[in-house]
Amino acid sequence: MDSSLTQLSPQKLRHLIRAGKYTAPTSGLAPGYTQANLVIVPQDLAYDFLLFAQRNPKSCPILEVSDCGSKKLHTFAQDVDLAADFPRYRIYRNGKLAQEVTNVSAYWRDDLVSFLIGCSFSFEADLIAAGIEMRHITEGVNVPMYNTKIALQPAGRFSGNMVVSMRPLPAAQVVTAVKITASMPRVHGAPIQIGDPAKLGITDLAHPDYGDAVTVNPGEVPVFWPCGVTPQNAIMHTKPAFVITHAPGHMLVTDVKNTALKYE
Amino acid sequence: MDSSLTQLSPQKLRHLIRAGKYTAPTSGLAPGYTQANLVIVPQDLAYDFLLFAQRNPKSCPILEVSDCGSKKLHTFAQDVDLAADFPRYRIYRNGKLAQEVTNVSAYWRDDLVSFLIGCSFSFEADLIAAGIEMRHITEGVNVPMYNTKIALQPAGRFSGNMVVSMRPLPAAQVVTAVKITASMPRVHGAPIQIGDPAKLGITDLAHPDYGDAVTVNPGEVPVFWPCGVTPQNAIMHTKPAFVITHAPGHMLVTDVKNTALKYE
Known part of the structure; x- marks a missing residue:
């Protein structure tokens, strides 16, 4: 990635994106700052979705909820336009992808x-800093994600199963990875399963349901974390008439440092 | 307290309370089990209140939200009747206390x-286990609580200032107390202020706004935690037509152990 881009502040990046001059994935941008997934629903679905998230905080950790109709935030970014500051959006109608656009002001x-x-980009930086290889980054692919048989707590019109991401780790590094990620529940927190994909209903690590397969070397343990794809999946399951999300990998770069998401 | 009472399981206690045979405060009952504060609002206020809690998790840590109209829970207790299992309830009409009753089935x-x-009873047991005296327990009074000038994040129709509880600690025990309580954010978590009541807008520790004053000995530091009185205060501030809460000190005894509320 262009080093002049990675050195931009979150605010300058959002300005660039808002002007339509950056429409690519945000991985690696503004290192140390929290990036966020997006789900936009009409108000009549908002209570059910907020309750669903409250009941399933591991897979649906809410960082912030806008006021109804507002494109602004109170906490995670000051100079922000929620309709323009994600590089790419998806518009779903009746549960089906209808359009992918770089600005949703018109909608x-x-x-x-x-x-x-919350997005697991946050804890990946800390794991790497602790000397733990992120295989999907080394191999230049998207993290592998899998559907599971873990039923979420339903809420109103929302229900579904948890989606997990997987990172293979040397057995000796698993405890360190658990400790680091457990301290950041707002970006999914501790692993949900260590070493036994069958317990989650996953039959073939080589064929993830989303993202890409990665190499699992001898002596390595597959470690599974709750994944931010879960809430999007659950919301699509109910086939709502109109929903906007970010496009995978095309996140909001916020003004809040990852370290601020650790428990005080 | 009668030792035959403290040895009852949470379920047996709820049965006793449901039958109207126990109507006193629940402090000290079912040691090790989480006790919970209650706010019941009509559905048209529920989204605003849930959002208010999401934006102010330190003072309003939501343990569980019932389904609309249901007297049952999914997670914190199985055999439960929310209209009968608190020893005492308060009914507020237009923001004013209208009645105090032991059962709200008729309403x-x-x-x-x-x-x-969440209720700070949970972390008090852990502090005591670590050798930290809880002065209000030693002195047999209610914990002192104070209004502050810390404005909460507003949400919809709800706004207000944080209420805090205060415990005086020897300076040498403050770090331990911070570490223990920081691990339990679902019952208010780490202190919000250490040693400087003026920073919170508190002018006189000897005259708390709720509860009772306690002795602060030379060499002791007043330590302030966000308090569960906050959400009730905020909700009353909007003068809703009809709200039910528990009566202070008269909590729900749940089936979930305090240790389960620590981060995994």
């Missing part, structure tokens, strides 16, 4: 509520 | 949503 409605959801 | 409505909110 905005006064009854929309935006949910920012 | 139940299909549009009521119940919020269970």
Whole structure:
């Protein structure tokens, strides 16, 4: 990635994205700052979705909820336009992907509520700093993600199963990885399963349901974390008439440092 | 307290309370089990209240939200009747205390949503186990609580300032107390202020706004934690037509152990 890009502040990056001059994935940008997933629903679905997230905090950790109709935030970014500051959005109609666009200002409605959801980019930087290889980064692919048989707590019109991400780790590094990620529950927290994919209903690590397969070397243990794809999946399951999300990998770069998401 | 009472299981205690045979405060009952505060609001206020709690998790840590109209829970207790299992309830009309009763079955409505909110009883047991005296328990009084000038993040119709509880600690025990309580954010977590009441807008420790004053000995530091009185205060501030809460000190005894509320 262009080093002049990685040195930009979150605010300058959002300005660039808002002007339509950056439309690519945000991985690696503004190192140390939290990036966030997005789900926008009409107000009549907002209570059910917020309750669903409250009941399933490991897979649906809410960072912030906008005021109804507002494109602004209170906490995670000051100079922000939620309709323009993600490089790419997806518009779903009746549960089906209808369009992928770089700006949703033309689709905005006064009854929309935006949910920012934690992203595991946050804990990956800390794991790497502790000397733990992130295989998907080394291999230059997307992290492998799998559907599981773990039923989530339903809430109102929302239900579904947990989606997990997988990172293979040398057995000797598993405890360190658990400790580091457990300290950051707002970006999914500790692993949900260590070493036994069958317990999650996963039959073939080589064929993930989302993202790409990665190499698992002899002596390495597959470690599974709750994944931010879960809330999008659950919301699509109910086939709502109109939903906007970010496009995978195309996150909001916020003004809040990852370290601020650790428990005080 | 009668030792035959403290040895009862949470379920047996709830049965006793449900039958109207125990109507006193629950402090000291079922040691090791989580007790919970209660706020019940009509559905039209539920989204605003849930959002208010999401934005102010230190003072309003939601343990569980009932389904609309339901007197049951999914997680914190199996055999439970939310209209009968608190020893004492308060009914507020237009923001004013209208009645205090031991059972709210006669007032139940299909549009009521119940919020269970974390209670600092949980971390007090751990502090005592670490050799830290809880002065209000030693002196046999209610914990002192104070209004502060810390404005909460507003949400919809709810706004207000944080209420804090205070415990005086020897300076040498403050770090231990921070570490223990920081591991339990679902029951208010780490202190919000250490040693400087003026920073919170508190002018006189000897005259708390709620509860009772306690002795602060030379060499002791007043330590302030966000308090579960906060959400009730905020909700009353909006003068809603109809709200039910528990009566202070008269909590729900749940089936979940305090240790389960620590981060995994």
